[in-house]
Amino acid sequence: MVRALSKLGLVFSLFGAIALPLQAAAQEPDFRIGSSVISELKYKPGFTHFDYVNPDAPKGGNLNLSTTGTFDTFNPLLSKGETVTGLTLVFETLMKSADDELLASYGLLAEGLSYPDDISSATFRLRKEAKWADGSPVTPEDVVFSFEKSKELNPLLSNYYGHVVKAEKTGERDVTFTFDEKGNKELPNILGQLQVVPKAWWEANGPDGKPRDITKTTLEPVMGSGPYKIGAFSAGSKISYELRDDYWGKDVNVNVGQNNFKTIAYTYFGDRDVEFEGFRAGNVDFWQENQASRWATGYNFPAVKDGRIKREELPNSLRATGIMQAMVPNMRREIFKDERVREALNYAFDFEEMNRTVFFGAYKRVDSFFFGTELASSGLPEGRELEILQGLKDKVPPEIFTTPYSNPVGGDPQKSRDNLRKAIALLKEAGYSIQGNKMVNTKTGKPLSFEVLLSSPTLERVAVPYTQALRKIGIDARVRTVDPSQYTNRVRSFDYDMIWNVWAETMNPGNEQADYWGSASANQQGSRNYAGIADPAVDALIKMIIFAPSREDQIAAIKAMDRVMLARHYVVPLYYRSDIPIAYWDKFDRPAELPTYSTGFPDVWWSKTAK
Known part of the structure; x- marks a missing residue:
């Protein structure tokens, strides 16, 4: 299907x-x-x-x-x-x-x-x-x-x-x-x-x-x-x-x-662009678009103009789906174990500039692991959610009680420079410094270097500019795109530094949360705990979600878990839209x-x- x-x-x-x-x-x-x-x-x-x-x-x-x-x-x-x-x-x-x-x-x-x-x-x-x-x-x-x-x-x-x-x-x-x-x-x-x-x-x-x-x-x-x-x-x-x-x-x-x-x-098809040409030629009947730029400018051809191809933007499938699309650092790697390093990586991603220049303003920045639904946390915790977090006070980041989560905001040269300065400051706190244009661990002398593993060239239009921004602050970040079979095998065995992933959440999160974020799955090959999260607070909150006595308690526990994982900077949130663009032959x-x-x-x- x-x-x-x-x-x-x-x-x-x-x-x-x-x-x-x-x-x-x-x-x-x-x-x-x-x-x-x-x-x-x-x-x-x-x-x-x-x-x-x-x-x-x-x-x-x-x-x-x-x-x-x-x-x-x-x-x-x-x-x-x-x-x-x-x-x-x-x-x-x-x-x-x-x-x-x-x-x-x-x-x-x-x-x-x-x-x-x-x-x-x-x-x-x-x-x-x-x-x-x-x-x-x-x-x-x-x-x-x-x-x-x-x-x-x-x-x-x-x-x-x-x-x-x-x-x-x-x-x-x-x-x-x-x-x-x-x-x-x-x-x-x-x-x-x-x-x-x-x-x-x-x-x-x-x-x-x-x-x-x-x-x-x-x-x-x-x-x-x-x-x-x-x-x-x-x-x-x-x-x-x-x-x-x-x-x-x-x-x-x-x-x-x-x-x-x-x-x-x-x-x-081995290439998404070639696949689209197959659709244009009439060899493929249905197309779900995943490139905002192509959706905005790539349908100016006869079959669309004369109505043989229809286009729609349908919100239906996302009405009950929370989305987290993100760059995922693998915390099984030593360089990503420090929370400050992971936070710095987010400051290097200029979503606003990319949304303006590449995506034609079609996307929104993801700011929750349950983005787009009533399950997403926002503001400061209150009510039942606050009670749950206070019960875990010794296990959760203290700032979740005082500071709402927000992604860095870019979009112009000054904001971009300010965000990169914040990234450098965080890396300094984590024990790194710039030496000869390279971000180096001051104790070991090793440069901060990692590879972004991708499964499709389509994703390079975002990943490459991101790594270029990281190189501005001395981080040796590289993009490597491999064939689907190799990608699948490497992801199953956690053989990567950073990947691009999308988690789709239903409106009733439950047992699968342990597979996504639970400590028991962190080192179980084939699990979907791609980040390698092993967090006692998250484990406790997963249990509360699964065994919640009421829908109110379940939602409160979900929001609390969302808030903890955002504050720990386990991923670099990317973007999504609230509808699905489709095109199909009539x-x-x-x-x-x-x-x-x-x-x-x-x-x-x-x-x-x-x-």
């Missing part, structure tokens, strides 16, 4: 714990059709489809999409190699999110879920009709296998499911997950997003007569239960997914009006009203050529 921020395809949707009972009298009364963390579920038992779909959308037509990089595996669980884009079309989860509600999900492979009042476990009941592509039923054994292999083979998922100690079959169609802690409202809903793979298929022999091995990469087309199957492909460069006529779930309420294209194909139709929290593409769109 094409979603702005997914590649686990991997960005997770998290859901909470308010639920409705199943309608069928044959089911136990404590089984629910879905769950929601913030409010009552919008859809009631017996609903036929989501309101934002066209239930009569025609099926057919071809959708040609693009992505950068390469791929060398179809294994959806393994944290090795470059996984192909689009496997969420082939595999399904126990529950499916509703894009017109905040943090709500409904049964997909599972018809319902149940959990005790103390939330010490969760049980999912599979649908009788759920089938794999070969016609065999999806079983509890498949779910248990998928869970166990996810934890075994993927460090990210191992962290995510860290408090789930056991999965077992507890009925003909029931799977029960047992937790090592109570009261975590999020755990049942995290498990609803478990991607389920077929146990029997993976344990059987492949076409070559040899046993398949889920611990290894593979380019054998994998079998799933989803609406599409893998069609033609060329390793590393192109793949096509074909809509299955025999898909078991085509009439399930959460699927009605969706999965409308006959084929969905992805072409891989080959599609869509519902008049898109879902509140998603562009709905391509899920609820359809081809004009379909009958």
Whole structure:
């Protein structure tokens, strides 16, 4: 699926714990059709489809999409190699999110879920009709296998499911997950997003007569239960997914009006500019723009002028997503362990000048790890947030009680010079001085030198000017852009000085926060704790977020954590915008009203050529 921020395809949707009972009298009364963390579920038992779909959308037509990089595996669980884009079309989860509600999900492979009042476990009941592509039923054994292999083979998922100690079959169609802690409202809903793979298929022999091995990469087309199957492909460069006529779930309420294209194909490009030329030429149907300069000046060509290409700026997907886009210094490196060094790095980034000269004023400076949402901290702490921070007074920076966080402001030569002087002063406090035009550690004599590792040349337009500014104060900062495979491997093993990263936060932060910022993940290869944060205050606040007794307490703990991490200068915040610019060839139709929290593409769109 094409979603702005997914590649686990991997960005997770998290859901909470308010639920409705199943309608069928044959089911136990404590089984629910879905769950929601913030409010009552919008859809009631017996609903036929989501309101934002066209239930009569025609099926057919071809959708040609693009992505950068390469791929060398179809294994959806393994944290090795470059996984192909689009496997969420082939595999399904126990529950499916509703894009017109905040943090709500409904049964997909599972018809319902149940959990005790103390939330010490969760049980999912599979649908009788759920089938794999070969016609065999999806079983509890498949779910248990998928869970166990996810934890075994993927460090990210191992962290995510860290408090789930056991999965077992507890009925003909029931799977029960047992937790090592109570009261975590999020755990049942995290498990609803478990991607389920077929146990029997993976344990059987492949076409070559040899046993398949889920611990290894593979380019054998994998079998799933989803609406599409893998069609033609060329390793590393192109793949096509074909809509299955025999898909078991085509009439399930959460699927009605969706999965409308006959084929969905992805072409891989090594360069984002070349990829855009593919879109201009009509070889790619849909484009999500990530360059403000191109959005402002790069669409002056015939297909746009005569209306064959449409352009829009849609806020939908970001209405429920907090963003932190940042340069991330790796604190496993000695040079970045000192907070003053990290703060100095921020003073060298002149966002205002870059926004004026490069971005055409399209962006805002990120000033929160939950930028753009009600979860972002601001001003000075008060109320419940202040109480929480006072309880951690000996573990948090004292300035958070007296000084609101703010990024340095540049935009003209005088401000830029003043900011660089502040950076030099901070570095001096940290034990550095300028000697012969180089910033040198006064004790060791070593120059302050590091590399900014990038995955795409597109990012160089920001990273290069940033390193040039750093060199003005004697820091030997360099940019190195590598191919996607090398980048992935280096990031997984924390083999970098500084990287560029985007974290996307849902409106219900929970277990994933430990993977992002927790001490336990700091040295666990494959985690998303890219900065190497190991902070007792942050650890305590993560616990408070996960086990918050109320939404008020949760938001207060989130803001407190946000404030602590900003004050510690763990990253150099960059920028973002509040809408998503998209362009597409006029080959599609869509519902008049898109879902509140998603562009709905391509899920609820359809081809004009379909009958």
